[in-house]
Amino acid sequence: MRLYDHPASGNCLKARILMRQLEIPYESVPVDLFRRETRTPEHMARNPDGRVPVLELDSGHMIPESGAILLYLAEGTPLLPDDRLARAAVHQWMFFEQNQIEASIAVARFLLATGRGDRYRTLVDSLVARGHGSLSSLARGLADERPFIAGDEYSVADIAIYAYVHCASEGGADPHDHGTIGAWLERVEATPRFVNDLAPFPEHAMSAS
Amino acid sequence: MRLYDHPASGNCLKARILMRQLEIPYESVPVDLFRRETRTPEHMARNPDGRVPVLELDSGHMIPESGAILLYLAEGTPLLPDDRLARAAVHQWMFFEQNQIEASIAVARFLLATGRGDRYRTLVDSLVARGHGSLSSLARGLADERPFIAGDEYSVADIAIYAYVHCASEGGADPHDHGTIGAWLERVEATPRFVNDLAPFPEHAMSAS
Numbered sequence: 001m002r003l004y005d006h007p008a009s010g011n012c013l014k015a016r017i018l019m020r021q022l023e024i025p026y027e028s029v030p031v032d033l034f035r036r037e038t039r040t041p042e043h044m045a046r047n048p049d050g051r052v053p054v055l056e057l058d059s060g061h062m063i064p065e066s067g068a069i070l071l072y073l074a075e076g077t078p079l080l081p082d083d084r085l086a087r088a089a090v091h092q093w094m095f096f097e098q099n100q101i102e103a104s105i106a107v108a109r110f111l112l113a114t115g116r117g118d119r120y121r122t123l124v125d126s127l128v129a130r131g132h133g134s135l136s137s138l139a140r141g142l143a144d145e146r147p148f149i150a151g152d153e154y155s156v157a158d159i160a161i162y163a164y165v166h167c168a169s170e171g172g173a174d175p176h177d178h179g180t181i182g183a184w185l186e187r188v189e190a191t192p193r194f195v196n197d198l199a200p201f202p203e204h205a206m207s208a209s
Numbered sequence: 210m211r212l213y214d215h216p217a218s219g220n221c222l223k224a225r226i227l228m229r230q231l232e233i234p235y236e237s238v239p240v241d242l243f244r245r246e247t248r249t250p251e252h253m254a255r256n257p258d259g260r261v262p263v264l265e266l267d268s269g270h271m272i273p274e275s276g277a278i279l280l281y282l283a284e285g286t287p288l289l290p291d292d293r294l295a296r297a298a299v300h301q302w303m304f305f306e307q308n309q310i311e312a313s314i315a316v317a318r319f320l321l322a323t324g325r326g327d328r329y330r331t332l333v334d335s336l337v338a339r340g341h342g343s344l345s346s347l348a349r350g351l352a353d354e355r356p357f358i359a360g361d362e363y364s365v366a367d368i369a370i371y372a373y374v375h376c377a378s379e380g381g382a383d384p385h386d387h388g389t390i391g392a393w394l395e396r397v398e399a400t401p402r403f404v405n406d407l408a409p410f411p412e413h414a415m416s417a418s
Contacts, residue, residue, distance in 0.1 A: 140257035
């Protein structure tokens with residue numbers, strides 16, 4: 001398998017964490033989103049939305065979207081429960097992540113960590129407030145000493161949420177301000193073969209202004 | 210089953226469309242998000258993220274998040290393929306919808322259609338631009354005369370995407386400006402038992418300023 005990948009992308013990190021934990025060998029093909037390599041006709045043919053990650057199967061079939069990649073790879077493994085209700089809880093938190101956490105914290109992280117915070121101040125303020133709101137919701141979901149977000153077992157929902165929550169401070173919202181989240185981050189990091197290799201934004205992503 | 214519901218919510222509309230198409234009887238329980246009824250302790254116990262829709266099963270179990278509800282209810286029906294690759298395509302477009310379409314068009318629609326456009330002009334401009342970007346991606350996904358977004362068959366991915374795309378003009382981005390989308394909307398609306406009962410925002414949601 002090939003992963004069209006970027007080292008500073010939290011969405012790509014999700015696929016990398018899972019493939020290491022499942023011991024699936026793969027080739028990482030860097031696509032430099034900061035040089036707009038994700039928007040070329042060649043990459044658009046892999047993913048009409050022009051983003052990474054995209055997983056290329058040995059058959060040549062392409063799977064875009066981090067959530068779809070996680071669910072595809074985890075099928076039949078302990079990281080995705082077969083039980084219909086347990087699976088619904090995994091889905092619930094994965095959709096929440098894309099709609100609330102990623103849409104706020106990932107965008108704020110990009111703007112702040114690449115020197116665009118002042119230029120887009122109103123937008124950043126709105127994103128940071130939404131980021132804190134999403135962390136409050138996550139903390140409520142982790143209350144009652146629930147060990148993992150979808151229940152007693154570690155799942156791909158934990159991987160999906162870890163990606164932007166562990167670095168949420170770079171997006172202006174410290175996860176340790178939100179009760180139960182710090183201990184949950186540690187439990188995720190203690191799972192077998194867990195590696196977080198998220199890279200800082202490259203120099204050429206930095207705003208010139 | 211009970212659906213904690215709001216008539217003007219596109220996310221709730223998705224569940225209503227599917228339950229009618231699958232002929233699943235349910236009771237709609239209105240939760241007035243514009244009166245903050247979604248943020249009460251009672252509703253937070255149903256969904257820690259304090260939103261609608263939430264599906265309550267006859268067992269009392271709660272399923273929040275429109276995407277999780279669609280996948281739960283469609284399991285074992287023709288609207289969710291069993292084939293692993295075909296299912297990955299459904300997931301791909303459902304995550305895209307929550308991350309790109311909903312996070313831009315739904316928020317812009319709320320701000321513009323309730324009279325908050327001037328007060329949040331910078332944010333609205335950014336959301337409208339992102340809305341057009343997401344519709345461009347959708348139009349690329351629908352190219353090559355693909356009848357439905359995940360392939361030849363109508364699926365819950367079409368329902369998920371229909372909800373905010375059919376009313377995207379209210380969010381400042383006309384879907385008919387984007388090639389293949391108009392004909393796809395008509396194909397979705399022509400599926401058996403399809404009913405779009407999305408309501409306008411209520412008077413008390415309108416901004417006073």
